[in-house]
Amino acid sequence: MSWFGRSASTAAAAPASKALPPVKVPQGKPVLLIGFNEASRTWEVNPDAVKLLERVPGPLCTVAVCGRARQGKSFLLNTMLGRLTGQELPKGFEVSPTQHSCTRGLWMWSVPIPSTDANGRPCNVLLVDCEGVDAVDQGQKHSAQVFSLAVLLSSVFVYNQLGAIDAVALERLAMVCELAKRIKERSATSGRGGGQADFHPAFVWLLRDFQLQLAGAGGSRGGKGGISAGQYLEEVLADVRGGGGADEDNRNQMRATIRAVFPDRDAHTLLRPMLLEEDLNRLDKITFSQLRPEFQKGVGDLMVLLHSKEQPLQFAGTMVSGRVYAQLAGAYVTALNEGAVPQLVTAWQGVARAETQRAYDAALASFAGGFREEGVADEAELLDSYQAALSGAVKLFKESALGDPQLVGEHEERLRKVADGRFSAARTKLRAASEAAAEALLSAERAKLRSMMEGAGASLDAIEAELQRFLAEYDRAVQGPWKYRRASEFLVNTAIGGIKGVVGRIIGERDGALRKVAEGEAHIAQLRVEAGRAAEAEGRASGLARDLAAAREQLARAEGQVASKGGALGEAQAEVARLSAQVSQLEEAGRRLQADLAAARNEGSRAAAALGAAQRAGAEAAALREQLAAAQAVGDKAKLEAVAAEGRAASLEARLSAAEAAGRDAGALRAQLAEVEAAAVGARDAAARAERALDEERAVASSKLKEVTDLTAQLLREREAHTATREALAAAQQQQQFASTPAGARPSSPFSESPGPSPAVVAGDVARARAALPADVSSLTLAELKGWVTEHMLEDEEFMGLAAKSKTRKADWVAYVKRRAGLPA
Incomplete structure (x- = not known):
């Protein structure tokens, strides 16, 4: 117990x-x-x-x-x-x-x-x-x-x-x-x-x-x-x-x-x-x-x-x-x-212990004054300060301590343990502060890079410059044995992943541009179909011209019949002469309409071919509109002249009635008059048909001209975007190859070398494209020749010029493909 x-x-x-x-x-x-x-x-x-x-x-x-x-x-x-x-x-x-x-x-x-x-x-x-x-x-x-x-x-x-x-x-x-x-x-x-x-x-x-x-x-x-x-x-x-x-x-x-x-x-x-x-x-x-x-x-x-x-x-x-x-x-x-107070130690033991304790306290104060815990740059400087302060404190303690060696040794060991604890705490604090600073820098930069990479128009050059700036600042501000490991993790988890996303978006934009080019080519094919329809309209205009020629022949026959009747029909012949002049005027108006229609057709062909000359197409469109207005005026004049001819025919009929009353041979005159009237009606109908055809062709020509103008501007923009996309894709591929390099190779600046500008056509691309051609290039169809150029992204100014022409020979395309593939002509 x-x-x-x-x-x-x-x-x-x-x-x-x-x-x-x-x-x-x-x-x-x-x-x-x-x-x-x-x-x-x-x-x-x-x-x-x-x-x-x-x-x-x-x-x-x-x-x-x-x-x-x-x-x-x-x-x-x-x-x-x-x-x-x-x-x-x-x-x-x-x-x-x-x-x-x-x-x-x-x-x-x-x-x-x-x-x-x-x-x-x-x-x-x-x-x-x-x-x-x-x-x-x-x-x-x-x-x-x-x-x-x-x-x-x-x-x-x-x-x-x-x-x-x-x-x-x-x-x-x-x-x-x-x-x-x-x-x-x-x-x-x-x-x-x-x-x-x-x-x-x-x-x-x-x-x-x-x-x-x-x-x-x-x-x-x-x-x-x-x-x-x-x-x-x-x-x-x-x-x-x-x-x-x-x-x-x-x-x-x-x-x-x-x-x-x-x-x-x-x-x-x-x-x-x-x-x-x-x-x-x-x-x-x-x-x-x-x-x-x-x-x-x-x-x-x-x-x-x-x-x-x-x-x-x-x-x-x-x-x-x-x-x-x-x-x-x-x-x-x-x-x-x-008074229940015990006495457990002798006077000398108490004095020795007290003096040793005072020596310990003085040494600890000396260590605290000499050990610089704040304001050190790194752990090496902290360790130097600790070792110098501890050495001075131990020396001071040994000079002042009293008592047996065991007592002095215990206090010295205690001093070293306390000093070691202070050093460990200071080192922990330094590491915590350094790690906090590193985390703050990395967190802020992570958000900034994410904003740059996810925003519209992300630039790999800007991302590289920002990373170089940040890594230089990080290297100056952060200390500790783990700082490069944290930087490596940051680059792998944030920078490289984000760059891959940017490259992926660039590839997606390239694919979108290629789809737009394909859509443009399909639209050109549709325009060619419309051009065929314009040719059909031209045929219809030719038929109108033939109808006008038949009317002219009928009028000539009527004139001959009237002339055979002699002097009794002098006034009628004079009237017929006037009608003949009017018909000639109608013929001239029809020819002008045909010329205007041909000019409009030629203008549409030139507009379809001039993919690189949008301003000239606009000027020609203005000229076409003026010509169409003139044709409209001629048609209106022809209508008025037909109405006048009808009036004169009525006057001639009245005079024929008077001649009949005088006992003349009115039957023959009336027959001749009917023929003349029929010829005038035919001329008027032909003029009306020509006017309607002209209106239809004018509407078609205006519509096609606008489509050609819009398509020209669109194809020019898509060609520029396609060229820029190819250059950005080449640069992104080089950046992606560089980003796959191990991060530990050069932790301080992983983007020290610029990839440089991308060439328009890489030699390796032309070689792969040439390998896809058959031995006999002329065996390819026109569509296959064009498809070879677009599939291998070898379009240039000559390609766009050939594609803009409404009619091109297959031999021209064969020669162009051979030049692009580096084959002998």
Whole structure:
């Protein structure tokens, strides 16, 4: 049995436990539990705390956190409070970023938190925050008393310490255990009831900001996972062997005292909650979810460990309530005020340890002043600064330290570990800052390149120039061993993929241009069909000319008949002569109409052939419209003359009637007159038919002229776009070949060489096109000859000129294809 009335056990014997879900409790506040009266130099229990405790039912489980000043005890308790109550940023114990301690004496949280102990029994958890020991404004006696009261008044005692366990911490803890033993014994003999408490606190040594790898004795890590923090604690508390003498006995006695006071013990490690110093100075404003994920996990594991240690305080076999807890606090304070202070080390040991500690503090300050953590360019410069600062600090420490070599060696090792921790933290911060800068640059450039590549009219030259500019800036701004790997990933995932997309769009545009050329050729074929229809119209005009010739013959016959009748028909003959003149005029008008029609037909042929001369086609169209207007005027005049001829025929009929009355031979004259009238009607009908045909041909010619003009402009634009597309495609193919080069070859500037302008026709393309021709080129049809040129993208100005002609010989196309293929004529 231990002196606490409980058999010794190790952390491994603790029952398995899980963290409990958070519970909602009323908002509380920190309340002073035990304070120090500066006037009377005694400890006192706060009456306000007693009133609060008297309302708390049992069983009661207290968790106290103690340790050196300014090492995050209050922050840890606030984090535990938030995990127990489900608050992200609880308003708990005061946390200060300055060098001054926030907590004086022992403080408790005013609202106990309902929970269960390690065995699942309901209990109320009370959180206790302790004044930091070894504060600059308190002595060792004061620190030991605070430490001892925390041990005596807790069911789970958490010792908060930065870094690894050292000899000073063991000595301090042993002294506190001895003091707690004295206080308990004095309170038992004084008759105040404290000696009847079944006091058995569980002990957790919490190692904060711990960066070391835990290995077994002799450097063995004990397997893949090393040793646990609890095993590390047991190694530290084991008896030391070697050297003998009083010093070894003292050290083993200290370890035995700790093992006796804390039979149920364990250890736990936590990383730094944040990496940046400015974040560490405002931890009271940072929510739990914003802390480092590793720290969050460590806190979760700590809560599970503490819950497995929770056991209610007992008094005479009865669970301690808040009222009894207040009475125990009063008994321990009275015993402490009556002088229960142990003396564990000799005067010389104390002096030597104090001087060595001062040498350590001075060396640590020297290191902090010489180690330049901010403003370094890279890790090499940071390492140089660290090594120089550490060398100076170790030299200063060895010059000032006192005591035996083991004591000096322990402090030197501690100095090196602290310095190494500072260096590791600074290196981590430098890497984090560099990586953040790299990520910011890469993210911004990724968005910029995506905008350039996905926008209309994406230019590979502009993308290359932007990449060269960015990589130069990235090389200057980013440091770290991984910067080239990140740049390579960026180029592979963003730049090359985007360039492939641009090349794909260029190929798509080329295919679209080829489709438009094919559509243009089909449209030309349609125009040729329309030209055939114009030829048919020409045939119809020829028929009209034949009809007009027949009418002229009829008129000539009528004139002969009239002339044979002699002088009796003089006036009729004169009239017929006038009609003859009118018919001649009609014939002249018909010839002019035929000339105008031929000019319009020729003008349409020239417009279809002049694909490269749009302006001249427009001028000719204007001239055609003027000629058509003149033809319209002639037709109108012919109509008027036909009407006049009808009038004169009527007058002649009247005169014939008068001649009949005079006894002349009117029958013959009337027959002749009928023939003349029939000839006039035929002439008028022929003129009307010629006018209608002219109107139809004028409409067809105007429509065809507009189509030819539009097609000429369209084919010129498509030819220019096709040429530009071929050049862009050649450049894109060279860029794509360059982009497929491994990114690691030249990480600093993967686009240092320009692909240069693309030739209009590549030799390899002509060779492939020539291979597709048969031995006898003249065996190909006209359509096959044209298709060979367009399929292999060999169009040029001569091709467009041949295609523009309405009629071309096959021999011309055969000669052109041979020239393009480089074959002899």
